Amino acid sequence: MAAMRSTCLALGLTLWAAAPAAAQTSPTLAADRAQLASCLQTSSGAASACIGSIAVACVVAAGANRQAAEAGCARREEAVWRERLVQAVQQSGRPLDAGQRSRLVALQMSWEGYVAQKCAFYAAGQREGLQPGRQAGCELREVAARALELERASRPQAPARRPSQPPQIIR
Template identity: 65%
Template sequence: MSAFRTILLLCSLAATAPAVAQTSPTLRTDLAVLSGCLRDSGSSPSACIGAVAVACVRAASNDPRGAEAGCARREEAAWRQRLTIALQMTGRRLDAGQRSRLAALQLAWESYVTQKCAFYGATQREALQAGRQAGCELREVAGRAIELAKVLPQAAGRRPQSPPRIIR
């Protein structure tokens, strides 16, 4: 993650409302695919990791190996959007000290992922390195987005279907 992107992330944790991101048509489509998959996956959101990238690679039938890195980065962008929103929502519930710790944790996590996936990529044959490193980053970002989404209150702001009954 670039230093600029990290600074933006840290600033967004302090924001009181999520920023409305300008997204490309491709990213909007990919976000819709992920949302549909996550809605349909029930309690297995990790089954959606690869939903965009696999279809993208299959569509590149003339050079699937060459498309791996680009397709993984494309899906990673959608998961990263979800991760950023989850971090913002989590940060809103925290006091300033806790937000600072969350930002430090996220920065350390980003560093870990960068190092882990670079190492993994470097252990592959040269022709596979870029695709495997991008796939590693995709899996890590998606997993983190799923992890944070689980801790968000799912019923926040919902009213019960019927009023509670008072038992005497």
């Protein structure tokens, strides 16, 4: 699955004008997208607090069969974060020349491989019944954190303020 994501991501990055591969129009995805946007808007600078908000609500709604719902709920939220990640990578690549875009694609593909290995390793240390949910949860957290990192990096920076006085050198 990670190899497929990397291939799709590379294709999406190569075709800069194309819509993100994860851009779907299902009612559930649209509702999840709106819920995440609302959380991010109200989180007042602590965007990482929104990671897991959709998955946790989904697992709670599963009732007694929570363990079986973990992987599906995590993948459901990951789809929303992955959309944001692909958009953030595309945004990051727009001002770059072709060589730098190629490096960005290579970096992102390496990151995807790292996440796949990290989360598979983490899941392998869990009891067999917990592995799918734990791996999906790990991938969700990693994708969300990467999306937030790239979104922060691509925001316009305020111009640096000049100090009112030159710095004092203390000896």
